[in-house]
Amino acid sequence: MSTAAPDPVEPKPAATVLLVRDEPGAGGLQVFLQRRVAGMAFAGGMTVFPGGGVSPDDVPDPRRWRGPEPARFGSWLGQPSELAAALVTAAVRETFEECGVLLAARPGTEPGPLPTTTAWRDALVGRHATMPGLLAEHDLELRADLLVPWARWITPMRNPKRYDTAFLVARVPEGQVADDATTEAVEAGWWSPSEAIAGYAAGDLQLMAPTLRTLEELSPHDTAAEVLDAAARRAIDPITPEVRREGRVVTITLPGDPDWRYEEARS
Known part of the structure; x- marks a missing residue:
């Protein structure tokens, strides 16, 4: 007796x-990477780019938005303008x-060295504040013009946890310092893409397929300006990896690129 496959998440x-x-x-060129806490439910122990899920509170005030309109981001990412915002x-x-x-x-200024914003950050992390609320409280504009879409990855349908993730590029503002003060990561720092790829090949870094692929795409570029220029010229098609399991070995391939393979052993 056959059992129907469950609907994808x-x-x-x-x-x-x-x-x-x-x-x-x-x-x-360097890119900022974090190694996530091993016990986390998603991507535990993996080295990743900063990011996370959209919150219901991530609804921007158009009066505090500087840069391309949400509809433009939507056209780049293939998403409705509200979701793109x-x-x-x-x-x-x-x-x-x-x-x-x-x-x-x-308004009228560029991002630069930050005042003491630990309390702002703690309030966000603790869900005592929202990003739109902080922008309004401190008279700030969200600088959408500093973000350029790079890719869109969608978790395969059989996975129990699935994400539709927008990958965006940003240059760290002059005078600001990226740190490792997050409970979600055990370490963080700057890597050249080629160094991170070599670390993965040597077994020193654990990378998910989208992270590895993105680092490979970044590696031909020599400067942050080159990456931003390349991002502005990319055509973004959603990528849903194809997964095949044979025994303990899981193989991931990409539609349209049969020569690219990612393999890992799972229990």
């Missing part, structure tokens, strides 16, 4: 930020919560 909207900079002194807001919020970088500024 509806993917939750999420945003991930590829925070980039030119390495101080040397000048080569929430994705950009979530990207700004998660970047501030997870690494202390705030992509916002007072």
